[in-house]
Amino acid sequence: MTKRPSAAPSDRTRVRRTPEKAAYDRATVDAILDACPVAHVGYVLNGTPFVTPTLQWRIGDQVYWHGSAASRMLRTGEGAQVCLTVTITDGLLLARSGFEHSINYRSVMLFGQARLVDDAEAKTRHLQAMMDQMFPGRWPQLRPMTTQELKATTILSLTIDEASAKVSAGMPADPPEDKDWPVWAGVIPVCQTLGIPDQDPDNAKGLTLPLVRFG
Ligand SMILES: Cc1cc2nc3c(=O)[nH]c(=O)nc-3n(C[C@H](O)[C@H](O)[C@H](O)COP(=O)(O)OP(=O)(O)OC[C@H]3O[C@@H](n4cnc5c(N)ncnc54)[C@H](O)[C@@H]3O)c2cc1C
Numbered sequence: 380m381t382k383r384p385s386a387a388p389s390d391r392t393r394v395r396r397t398p399e400k401a402a403y404d405r406a407t408v409d410a411i412l413d414a415c416p417v418a419h420v421g422y423v424l425n426g427t428p429f430v431t432p433t434l435q436w437r438i439g440d441q442v443y444w445h446g447s448a449a450s451r452m453l454r455t456g457e458g459a460q461v462c463l464t465v466t467i468t469d470g471l472l473l474a475r476s477g478f479e480h481s482i483n484y485r486s487v488m489l490f491g492q493a494r495l496v497d498d499a500e501a502k503t504r505h506l507q508a509m510m511d512q513m514f515p516g517r518w519p520q521l522r523p524m525t526t527q528e529l530k531a532t533t534i535l536s537l538t539i540d541e542a543s544a545k546v547s548a549g550m551p552a553d554p555p556e557d558k559d560w561p562v563w564a565g566v567i568p569v570c571q572t573l574g575i576p577d578q579d580p581d582n583a584k585g586l587t588l589p590l591v592r593f594g
Contacts, residue, residue, distance in 0.1 A: 391490055392543040402544040411487045411544055412437045412465055414594055416513060420444060421462040422493075424455045435463065436509040437539070442489060443496070443505050445534040453533040456493040463489045463537055467594075471567040474551035475560040483548050483566060490541040496534040499526075505534055517589045 385403045387393035394401035402408070418435035421428060431452040435444045442463060446453050470483035496502050503524065510518045551564055571594050 387543060389490070389541050392488065392541050394543055394545060397545075397547075400545045400547050402546060403542065405539070405542075407544045407546070408487050408489075408539060408542045409437065411467065411485045412442060412539075414485070415465050415467050416593065418442075418444065418463050418465045420452060420456065421464070422452070422455050422459055424451070429455075434509070435465065436505075436512050438505065438508050440539050441536045442539060443509065443534055443536050445506070445509070445532055448531050448533045450533065453535055456535050457495045457533075459493055461491070461493045461537065468569045469548065470569055472551040473564055473567065475553045475557040475562055475564050479551050479553050479557070481547070481551065483569075485544070485546050487542060487544045489537055489539060491537050493535040493537055496536055499529055502529055502532065502534050505536075506532070513592055515590045515592060520589075 387401070387403050392403070412435065416434050416436060417432060419430050419432050421430045423429070429452065433444045433446065433452065435442050437443070444453075444463070448454075464486060466484060466486040468482060468484055472479075472481040472483060474480050496505060506524070507518045510521075550566060553560075553564060573591060573593060576588055
């Protein structure tokens with residue numbers, strides 16, 4: 380991934396710790412968001428911070444997440460300041476001291492005011508986009524969504540205009556005086572893979588597996 384350092388879009392997105400790993404350009408931010416549908420949304424409710432894992436998907440300048448209209452995360456998030464993060468673990472860094480052990484990663488933090496998507500047509504379009512991104516071509520094969528299901532689903536969005544990315548890659552950062560220490564050091568790559576599909580026994584005969592894109 381090409382890193383193109385540029386200025387942070389705001390003070391709260393300026394990476395202070397290891398700023399050489401920072402990137403603020405949309406190409407880097409978008410690539411990380413698109414590579415990992417799992418996000419964490421942070422918000423404050425009655426003075427308590429919550430960080431809730433959920434799925435996210437991006438369309439242009441917006442990131443979306445959704446769930447039950449009864450979800451506290453979604454009810455509290457509407458109109459509120461939130462922080463959404465996405466993290467991809469790329470490797471375990473085994474150094475020659477415990478202090479220098481680390482992780483190779485790509486991560487994004489987005490800040491802003493979450494907005495409710497309340498137009499039924501837009502909600503349907505966004506849900507279809509989410510499905511298309513993870514399971515291309517599956518939406519038209521599905522039992523159509525009912526009005527009640529659409530009503531029971533809340534979608535929030537966040538504009539990607541206050542984002543920071545951090546990309547950590549490479550070997551452990553052992554200082555020169557540790558390089559001769561006789562213990563194995565290096566990187567163990569981490570990757571997420573899809574397993575062998577386990578068919579629902581209620582499937583009719585002859586149905587084919589859908590395409591799946593996850594990460
Ligand atoms: C998988 C993983 C494991 C990690 N393990 C550790 C660990 O064990 N110990 C540790 O200290 N740090 C770890 N980090 C790095 C951690 O995320 C922080 O970057 C770091 O702790 C500095 O925090 P800070 O609050 O001082 O950041 P600051 O630099 O003060 O943060 C300022 C701003 O920089 C941006 N920013 C900070 N961190 C990130 C990030 N990771 N991604 C995108 N934007 C960011 C945000 O906009 C934030 O508001 C890990 C990161 C990942 C992804």
